[in-house]
Amino acid sequence: MHDDTNKILTLAERFEYSPFMIRQIMKNFPNDHIAALKAFAQPAPETIRVNTLKISPEELKTRLEEKGFKLTPVEWLDYAFHVDSTHTHHTLGATHEYLKGFYYLQSLGSMIPVHLLYPKPGDQILDMCAAPGSKTTQIAQYMQNQGQIIAIDIKKSRINSLISNIRRMDVRNAIIFPFDATQLYIQHLGKFRPNKILLDAPCTGSGILRHDPSIKRMKNDSKIHRLRQQQKKLLKAGLKLLPKGGTLVYSTCSFHYQENEMVVAEVLKEVKNVEIIEPQENIGLPGFSQIDDMEFGYNLLKSRRLTPHLHNCDAFFYCILQKS
Amino acid sequence: MGKGKSVKGSAKEKHPSYHERTQRKDVKKLRKKASSRKYDSAQKTENSIKKPQQEIEKSPKIRKVKGLPKISPHQQGKQAHSHSRSFGYRDPKMGSVRALIPVEVIPQSKKSQNKIRIQKAKTGKNQQREQKSQKLQKTHQFQKSKKSKSKSQDIKFTTLNTTNVQIVKKYFETISPSLFDTMARSGQFVLYQAEGEGYEIFLVPSEISPLIKQLNKNFPLMYAGIPLGFMKRQQTRTRFERQFFLSFEGGRFLWKYIQSYLPEIKNELQSVILDEDGEKAFFYGRNIEMDDVISETEKLVKKKITFVLDQNKEYIGLALLMVKQAGTEKPVLGIKTRDLYSRSPNFKLNLLNLSDGGKYLRKGS
Numbered sequence: 001m002h003d004d005t006n007k008i009l010t011l012a013e014r015f016e017y018s019p020f021m022i023r024q025i026m027k028n029f030p031n032d033h034i035a036a037l038k039a040f041a042q043p044a045p046e047t048i049r050v051n052t053l054k055i056s057p058e059e060l061k062t063r064l065e066e067k068g069f070k071l072t073p074v075e076w077l078d079y080a081f082h083v084d085s086t087h088t089h090h091t092l093g094a095t096h097e098y099l100k101g102f103y104y105l106q107s108l109g110s111m112i113p114v115h116l117l118y119p120k121p122g123d124q125i126l127d128m129c130a131a132p133g134s135k136t137t138q139i140a141q142y143m144q145n146q147g148q149i150i151a152i153d154i155k156k157s158r159i160n161s162l163i164s165n166i167r168r169m170d171v172r173n174a175i176i177f178p179f180d181a182t183q184l185y186i187q188h189l190g191k192f193r194p195n196k197i198l199l200d201a202p203c204t205g206s207g208i209l210r211h212d213p214s215i216k217r218m219k220n221d222s223k224i225h226r227l228r229q230q231q232k233k234l235l236k237a238g239l240k241l242l243p244k245g246g247t248l249v250y251s252t253c254s255f256h257y258q259e260n261e262m263v264v265a266e267v268l269k270e271v272k273n274v275e276i277i278e279p280q281e282n283i284g285l286p287g288f289s290q291i292d293d294m295e296f297g298y299n300l301l302k303s304r305r306l307t308p309h310l311h312n313c314d315a316f317f318y319c320i321l322q323k324s
Numbered sequence: 325m326g327k328g329k330s331v332k333g334s335a336k337e338k339h340p341s342y343h344e345r346t347q348r349k350d351v352k353k354l355r356k357k358a359s360s361r362k363y364d365s366a367q368k369t370e371n372s373i374k375k376p377q378q379e380i381e382k383s384p385k386i387r388k389v390k391g392l393p394k395i396s397p398h399q400q401g402k403q404a405h406s407h408s409r410s411f412g413y414r415d416p417k418m419g420s421v422r423a424l425i426p427v428e429v430i431p432q433s434k435k436s437q438n439k440i441r442i443q444k445a446k447t448g449k450n451q452q453r454e455q456k457s458q459k460l461q462k463t464h465q466f467q468k469s470k471k472s473k474s475k476s477q478d479i480k481f482t483t484l485n486t487t488n489v490q491i492v493k494k495y496f497e498t499i500s501p502s503l504f505d506t507m508a509r510s511g512q513f514v515l516y517q518a519e520g521e522g523y524e525i526f527l528v529p530s531e532i533s534p535l536i537k538q539l540n541k542n543f544p545l546m547y548a549g550i551p552l553g554f555m556k557r558q559q560t561r562t563r564f565e566r567q568f569f570l571s572f573e574g575g576r577f578l579w580k581y582i583q584s585y586l587p588e589i590k591n592e593l594q595s596v597i598l599d600e601d602g603e604k605a606f607f608y609g610r611n612i613e614m615d616d617v618i619s620e621t622e623k624l625v626k627k628k629i630t631f632v633l634d635q636n637k638e639y640i641g642l643a644l645l646m647v648k649q650a651g652t653e654k655p656v657l658g659i660k661t662r663d664l665y666s667r668s669p670n671f672k673l674n675l676l677n678l679s680d681g682g683k684y685l686r687k688g689s
Contacts, residue, residue, distance in 0.1 A: 094685055096603065096607060096634070096640075096681070099607060099681035099682060099684055099685065100638065100640070100681055146531075148531070148532055148535060150539075159546060163546070163547050164684065164687070166547070167551060167572075167573050167684075168684050170573070170576065172529060172549055172550050172577075173529065173531075173532060173549075174547070174548070175532065175535070175536060175539065175545065175547070175548045176545070176546050176547040176548070177539075177543045177544050177545045177546050177547075178544065178546065179543055179544075188539075188542040188543070189538075189539070190535065190538030190539060191534065191535055191538060192535055192538075192539070
């Protein structure tokens, strides 16, 4: 026990984390926490998603390479690239191609939930926490601007950034309004029966701490606890809205099991006729079935986790739920 | 004490800082004020209390007046003032009518008179305070009502009314005379207006339109379909008129739509292709000079909406062809037509930037 605390303190000092966060990383990356810490210390790779509504990936690649960027394809998606911009004076967020809406600056981890939702043209899709619109624009891309997307967010201030991105990316089938997703009832949605729901829940953002280093200094689990309650509410509301046969993808950019497996397990105890589905593609690592003397059930092995040291992206969690 | 003396004679004392000087001045002022107040108040009390008593003693006629109501000390000031002309007397020293003499004077002690004065002063101050507080309340109420109005003034998302449809139609006719009618006939889109802080016009695909009508009953819709443009009140020579302005996204949609679905209208559109420098300048929000235009400019018409394209013939924004004066030479007589006039060395063609893709960077998200 004494050794453990010593180890935590030395790691906290070495990597500039709070001891609480080191303890959390040791729990969530049980066999390779040092590798995870080292990966988190590296700068996050720049990744872009090509807006296939406007340009093909090949054409954009040639255009950006003419400007001095080096593009390498990513593992699971054929329309995304890792970008090396060390050999050019251009900035990736201010090129003419960016302003024309040809691509979106998005980390690989945040592209996966939409990919797992498998949107198709003509679908009715609900994005429960849509701002700032990275996933909504990706959904529209999959749907080829056909069908209906309802994108909502509780904060009106965040809606503006959502609208700005939707305008830039030339999305034409989205309806946007500020609303609390937990207060959403199927009666109010009229003819809209969302056969697919994306719930990219608000979280601590521990998975993207390379972009926001202040998360390293989190001192206790009060924020995690508060957000877990919110996540549970949202997930329950989402599952209520889902018709039979409909799918919901639950995702967070956090590695804390309290925000991921624990939330899903607790909600599934209360909501019946819902099962976890394994993704069609072999993406990431399986989720935890048990951790820290807690058992979530073997079903949660079907959920997926991305880690920075193994997948060269931010830490993410995904779980596909289907109503039977 | 020794320390104090040494400080007095120190450099600080000789050359005090600005802050210290101002502090000292303030202290002096305050002392002066306090002393003057004491003096004034003493004088006032003496004058106000002594004089009337002396005067009362000197004017026994007034005391004999009967049949008038008694006046309470609180009402003294007001009532006495109102009766001053009829029942007052002229003060030989002051040369004016003294008003503060009660009709039926009850001799009062100095203390009670002082009390009355204090009460009067208090009531005066209280009145002022009340007035101030009332004003504040009013302003608060006004602000509150404004806030509540702004809250209640949520965006109204409705189908475009007929007058606005006519305004949009007029605008479309400046791009191409048949554009609006052909789009209307296709039945692919429905025009909506979002009336909030601004007045935005949306072109909604007809598949989504019935859903919007349903959702509109329960939710505060902010955005749907394609943001075509916005309405704004513009001052004309005689009055204010509502006018339609095409947005960057609206222009992008129209350009694409006409290219792919209405090839017969293609030639009616006015467009220019810019070189690299022109494209950069345009994305920075600047106007463009004709030197940066690669495409033919001879057939361009003044004050017509112009679609601006880059070297890949991709839409990058909207502009308006304007003519600027650049010299004072008179045009040669005989060849003066409107078009030639604009191309004479006295005048310069200029593309006025209406909207460009750089706005996403400038405005932020």
